[in-house]
Amino acid sequence: MAKEFEIKDLGRLRYFLGMEVAQSKEGISVSQWKYTLDLLKETSMTGCKPIEFNAKLGDSINRIPVNKERDQNLVGKLIYLSHTRPNISYAVSVVSQFMQALYEEHMKAVERILRYLKTTPGKNLMFRRIDKRCIEAYTDSDWAGSVVDRKSTFGYCTFVWGNLVTWRSKKQEVVARSSAEAEYRAMSLEICEEIWLKKVLSDLCQKSDQPMKLYCDNKVAISIVNNLVQHDITKHVAIDRHIIKERLDSSSFCIPYIPFGQQVADILTKGLLRQSFDFCVNKLSLIDICPNLRGSVENKRAFTFEL
Incomplete structure (x- = not known):
């Protein structure tokens, strides 16, 4: 410089x-x-x-x-x-x-x-130097959690090479009709975040392992992602669905299931008991x-x- x-x-x-x-x-x-x-x-x-x-x-x-x-x-x-x-x-x-x-x-x-x-x-x-060079993210939503307007709160956190670099907790702009819809919208936003981070690493001449991972604890949302048939019940999230599907087809992403008790993004969407709260704090x-x-x-x- x-x-x-x-x-x-x-x-x-x-x-x-x-x-x-x-x-x-x-x-x-x-x-x-x-x-x-x-x-x-x-x-x-x-x-x-x-x-x-x-x-x-x-x-x-x-x-x-x-x-x-x-x-x-x-x-x-x-x-x-x-x-x-x-x-x-x-x-x-x-x-x-x-x-x-x-x-x-x-x-x-x-x-x-x-x-x-x-x-x-x-x-x-804490940011530590490790050999693991991959981008991982956790996403979650609290369906209809707001007592004012029944909108859902979504949250995600992204780890680059094992270190937390971005996180977000925000109420969604529209009311979700199901927990799967709320999770699905959160997934599409986090995928865009991971794509941006990969671009930043590329500009810095840093390569990341493939594929990028997005951990989700909603089996219904994951099944919609892997379902090749476009049903009428998913028309309201069609754009989000195609964004996710395009990335999955290119093998640049995978969406593994993670049990509820191990979802780190829970700390960004809802109140937690002490044991779960401490678990998420340590993982972050x-x-x-x-x-x-x-x-x-x-x-x-x-x-x-x-x-």
């Missing part, structure tokens, strides 16, 4: 826009530890205790007003924090849906997110750089994060 542009070498990257980067023989870790502690200090939550949370979040009935500007700013900071914390992406995405009309009920949900961050301020993403290569800060109360309680 120095041959084309006038640049200055500042040495190894350590801190950038609130993100801390550490390099070692084990790999590269990216965290927002200081950003998290500053956020807890700003909201006076440094001394809070973790609590259980298991409730559906919808339009507020009581509509108790709050400081809109201050609380919107707080939710915005949580959105930025989720750039390195996929374990809170689902909860933050649900809360952010009410950004234009925040009430006390919604801010109680935000407080519960902060209480969870209090127990895990040092969670960071999230490690704790300061495990001693965990409270004894948090270790004894089940943690569900269902909004």
Whole structure:
């Protein structure tokens, strides 16, 4: 780059826009530890205790007003924090849906997110060098999970050479008439994500093993993919079906089935019990750089994060 542009070498990257980067023989870790502690200090939550949370979040009935500007700013900071914390992406995405009309009920949900961050301020993403050169993805959807409009929430996470690089948790734009339809739409979006990542690797002169894998836990959606007959019941997802079928025919993709209990993308679509939540966090290569800060109360309680 120095041959084309006038640049200055500042040495190894350590801190950038609130993100801390550490390099070692084990790999590269990216965290927002200081950003998290500053956020807890700003909201006076440094001394809070973790609590259980298991409730559906919808339009507020009581509509108790709050400081809109201050609380919107707080939710915005949580959105930025989720750039390195996929374990809170689902909860933050649900809360952010009410950004234009925040009430006390919604801010109680935000407080519960902060209480969870209090127990895990040092969670960071770990990137390790491995010989496995393939692109793998997990996709899932929570059919009709929204109590407001019954739309489904889909989520996916993509691993390049065994390391998590992209993830997403978002409510679908239309109401799905079945769980298979919701899963099918999520699959087509993730396939486009994997194609883009493969193109980026190609531009960087990096080859990936074939075929790319997309793990799904819905057998009906997988059977529709492998069914060569176009039935009337799949006309509403015909475009998605042809996108997926074209890639399968070219042998650039395969869609293996994965059991429900091993679906990593569950953490991006719904609230999970503590055991399942910890399983997904470990699979996402999230490690704790300061495990001693965990409270004894948090270790004894089940943690569900269902909004």
